């Protein structure tokens with residue numbers, strides 16, 4: 057297990073906490089040298105300041121990693137934000153900010169990483185999409201649009217960089233218990249009840265943990281997935297495999 061990514065250098069955006077931190081931890085356990093790029097910091101890893109929406113910062117971050125570690129093989133585009141605004145109340149500034157972080161950020165990271173990923177022929181980009189790239193909760197127009205965009209970007213990147221030996225896939229997580237969706241959960245006074253009700257929506261009987269995403273990211277980053285590219289891998293405990301039924305029938 058600890059040798060799967062030996063000699064590989066990985067960057068994880070948004071790796072200061074939650075899903076990104078779990079991905080960084082799992083990549084490191086698998087033997088990779090990991091650099092986190094985030095607005096915040098992660099004491100457990102080489103952690104550098106980065107706003108993924110700023111192309112100058114993205115280019116400097118990538119060049120800095122390659123200068124310090126000699127190569128770059130794995131890019132995990134995980135940084136993301138979410139807010140709730142119905143489409144008829146959506147203001148342009150927050151719409152553009154959501155696009156800049158959730159969709160333009162992965163594009164910029166992939167663009168500037170591409171020449172380095174091609175050098176050793178084992179490059180792997182893992183984008184973090186969402187179930188909401190294919191379906192949508194209320195007041196999530198901006199978020200759902202960016203995540204559908206990430207899924208499209210994933211396929212496009214796989215096609216453009218495939219001839220260079222670089223793969224690109226996305227993970228579409230379901231409900232992972234992190235601060236990102238706290239604004240939803242916190243609309244109800246009983247958090248434990250909300251989580252218990254959410255768990256019932258999952259055939260596997262629980263909501264997701266950050267490591268559920270981290271372990272799939274390691275597989276997509278590693279040579280074990282060498283013939284997998286351009287795919288969106290759903291990691292949702294089976295939630296979307298079951299069509300909804302009226303509550304009286306459950």
Ligand SMILES: NC(=O)c1ccc[n+]([C@@H]2O[C@H](COP(=O)([O-])OP(=O)(O)OC[C@H]3O[C@@H](n4cnc5c(N)ncnc54)[C@H](O)[C@@H]3O)[C@@H](O)[C@H]2O)c1
Pocket residue numbers: 069070071072073074075076093094095096106107108109134135136137138157184185186187228229230231232233234235236237
């Ligand atoms: N939590 C879920 O249920 C869930 C489900 C599906 C998809 N996702 C996706 O997973 C990813 C991580 O989500 P999370 O739940 O861990 O969120 P989180 O809010 O807990 O963590 C997000 C991290 O991204 C960083 N970040 C935000 N803006 C940034 C920027 N401009 N530049 C660099 N870093 C920035 C934050 O500082 C933070 O460390 C996101 O892309 C999110 O859309 C989450």
